[in-house]
Amino acid sequence: MHIDKKADIAETVLIAGDPRRTKWAAENLLTDYKLVSEVRNAFVYTGIYQNHKVSFATSGMGQPSIAIYATELFNDHNVQKIVRVGTCGTYNNDIKVGTVVEADQAFSEVNIFEPTKTGWQAQKPTLDLDAGVKVNVHCSDVFYRIAPLDVKTHHLDVVDMESYALFYLANHFNRKAATILTVTDNLNDHSNDMTADQREQATLDMYKNVLNKLFS
Template sequence: MNPVHILAKKGDVAEKVLVVGDPGRAELLSSLLESPKLVNKNRGFLVYTGLYRDTRVSIATHGIGGPSMAIVFEELHMLGGSTFVRLGTVGALRPEIGLGEYIIPTGASYNPGGLFFQYVGDLTSVSATPDHDLVSRLITQFSSAGYRFHVGNIFSSDAFYAEDEHFVKRWSDRGNIGVEMECATLFFLSRLRGTKSAAVVVVSDNLATGGNWISKEDLERSVVNGAKSILTVFSEMK
């Protein structure tokens, strides 16, 4: 099957891919690459390929939510991607987690049904966990960079505006320290397709302390610093 949304050619996409939700973020981070080339702009799924410390990498847009992530992941994989790290934002579910800090997920909870049911039918228990080696490398790199980060399980929600007054307690009581929308899909499909994946998410707001949001400038700073660390991990992998 050939991709129908990402209209790049086989070989245009590197084996190592940094995926982000926002096309503006992909454009921003492409400036970190040497000689970045825009290999797709169809449907707003911007994909750039270039070099970082002599390592060929791609920076790709996955859009919002699990279904969008699923389409982009499948097509990037068709085009040669084999190692994926998502860099996005997350709402913290614990009061001690600060804005602009990072969460490196060790797993992602999700609601059953939807795209998961379409992939596996009535097999209701499917692991959504990242690659252990990739997570270990990210933890080591973020530690050496001196960044404040948290390691733990997160919840991947399908509905941004469906939260009620019980949301934080419901999901934090089940061991989740943050909520976002795409990691469960990435981890699940990566396991299914035999690729490596992980994520680093920046805390943009804290639902446990009233939902205050990070400033645009502070978010951009954390995103750029996080991207540099992820790309460094890519450059150190064989």
């Protein structure tokens, strides 16, 4: 198991890739929070936000990693909603660095769940938070891409590494999932990429936005 089986986890979970980001968000946004799982340093905190119980979890990077944590949250801990809160790079110059986006669809060129299927596969979120500009997300397992990618053919706006797997599992388990991302890098020219401090503040703002959408 990658999450403590005895962990007290809320039905609603916000999940980020970086455990330090999870910890920082819990310390700054939750009251009466507790560290309920720290297996492999993938921290999970449960606390209270405006009288609502909520958990902040950690997924690590990439589809295989988030698939492990989402499966255990849905299957072993009866989680009903998972919202991925993270960062992305933009392929689309009309989507500026600093923009908050919400996945309308996630596309992957590699289907890790059904490998016999070939070609690009798409998954849609099962929860609409209306928390950002709607975009098509390219969910890539390659961070430093060598082979060129024709993003226009597939109408791809931004890239992350987790959303496709999260949506696939939400559909499989009949649960709710969404992805909210801040654009931190322009992959065409890198002229105005966010600093580390800017990323952290943007992430905290996203957490607040998502929490307010969930519990308003």
